[in-house]
Amino acid sequence: MPKAKLITIALALILVLALHVISTRRVSTILVSGSTSVEPLMCVWAYAYSRIKPDVRIDVYGGGSGKGILQVGSGVVELGAHSRPILDEDPPFNNVTIALANDAVLIVVNKKMPLIGVTRKALQAIFNYPPQEYPVETWIRVLLDDKPVDVKVTIERGHEGLIFMRSDLVNLTLRPYIRSEASGTAETLAAFLYGSWKAKWSGLQGMGVSGNEGMRRAVEEDDIAIGFLAKAIFNPARMRALLIMVWNGTMLIPYNGYDYDSTTGVPTDESIAKGAQGMALIKEHGRVPGGYPIARELYVSLNLDALEGRIPKYIADFLTWCLTEGQEFVELVGYVRLNEEQVSKGLELVEAHCSCGGEDM
Structure with missing residues (x-):
């Protein structure tokens, strides 16, 4: 068989395999809703993170802190964004709440x-x-x-x-x-x-x-x-x-x-x-x-009951990035970065509740 034809066949096989990998790649989706104060920062984070983790899609919606707490509590979204603490009057759920930035x-x-x-x-x-x-x-x-x-x-x-x-x-x-x-x-x-x-x-x-x-x-x-x-x-x-x-x-x-x-x-x-x-x-x-x-502080909360008791690795990785490399974007949006104590507290919460040895989805 001519060498040129072999090369053509090889390239075709590589293309088919690449398309197969792309078509079978699993995309993990994180739904975020809530505070319109957190929303602009979360949108920037979602875009920046997708550039380094294209297999993770982050959809961000506003609606206010009350909506974010209600929707994460009812399992509609993975992350509820809120710009005030969860209060006794809010519907109770098995929450983990993490501060991601400071605001005035x-x-x-x-x-x-x-x-x-x-x-x-x-x-x-x-x-x-x-x-x-x-x-x-x-x-x-x-x-x-x-x-x-x-x-x-x-x-x-x-x-x-x-x-x-x-x-x-x-x-x-x-x-x-x-x-x-x-x-x-x-x-x-x-x-x-x-x-x-x-x-x-x-x-x-x-x-x-x-x-x-x-x-x-x-x-x-x-x-x-x-x-x-x-x-x-x-x-x-x-x-x-x-x-x-x-x-x-x-x-x-x-x-x-x-x-x-x-x-x-x-x-x-x-x-x-x-x-x-x-x-x-x-x-x-x-x-x-x-x-x-x-x-x-500006927060996101997760509902552990809706996540079967542990934070999935793809969500934990995103939160870890927000607390570390992602802090570089906080000031660009107009908010104030976390200090070292706040970062350490957030990372400890993620690690304590993460199913990091399991599947990404």
């Missing part, structure tokens, strides 16, 4: 608004949570002639939920925006205002919008808007992050003494990590030195 909930206003700093008491009055008796007196920081000035104001709640802040120096009108669906971001703010995770996101009062993106659009488009969103969604060109402050008897100072960017008002990564790990938002008077008070 920013209180934001339209950039045209001269307000630059508020107290916890002012936020309680703005969102009427816990329910307030108006008028409320407290301190705020505003820009007057482009200079920061601390002003004592009286806060009233008016028609259609508008908020009026008045003093001899200022006369501000604010329109509060809240989340219209079960939201870890809203739950985190409510916990800070209430001082406990027993707080209810549904207790916040204002105009409802859907998701972090809905909140971003509302604040960007409404000159008198005040709302809250995840740090990764913050747009410094169109909005300002308010400083969270306390009155020390002489002047307003940052809550817990946290550090922040003087241009945008956004807390530093170190302040966010300290606040998130120390659960500053539910501790009396913060009591986490240097920690931004409305900070949180």
Whole structure:
């Protein structure tokens, strides 16, 4: 047989074998749903991981933290993403919960608004949570002639939920925006205002919008808007992050003494990590030195009962990657990397519950 023909046959056989391998390759799918705060980071991770593990497909859906916890608890998805802890009120299930990043909930206003700093008491009055008796007196920081000035104001709640802040120096009108669906971001703010995770996101009062993106659009488009969103969604060109402050008897100072960017008002990564790990938002008077008070860890949870008691290797490998190499993407999305202690804790949880000696599927 001619040599050229042998080569052609050999190449054809190689092609057939390659196609057979491709057609019989098993693709493992991981379904993720939940927090719209975790969603942008998880989408980046899903794409990056698929480049190095093409036999693992990761489908990511939003819907809010409540949806993520509900769906993983009922076995609909493998990973439920949530931006607040699992609470006693959530449907119980045999969960393993792993922190994957740190985040801050920013209180934001339209950039045209001269307000630059508020107290916890002012936020309680703005969102009427816990329910307030108006008028409320407290301190705020505003820009007057482009200079920061601390002003004592009286806060009233008016028609259609508008908020009026008045003093001899200022006369501000604010329109509060809240989340219209079960939201870890809203739950985190409510916990800070209430001082406990027993707080209810549904207790916040204002105009409802859907998701972090809905909140971003509302604040960007409404000159008198005040709302809250995840740090990764913050747009410094169109909005300002308010400083969270306390009155020390002489002047307003940052809550817990946290550090922040003087241009945008956004807390530093170190302040966010300290606040998130120390659960500053539910501790009396913060009591986490240097920690931004409305900070949180971002989580995924697994339902061990739905996974027959152990985490499959392909899921464990993905989570391990998120906790190690995948941390390089956290800051690119706008969140804050885990510290060494948080990483070690996550890896220990994965290893303790992994069926790593078994099949990939």
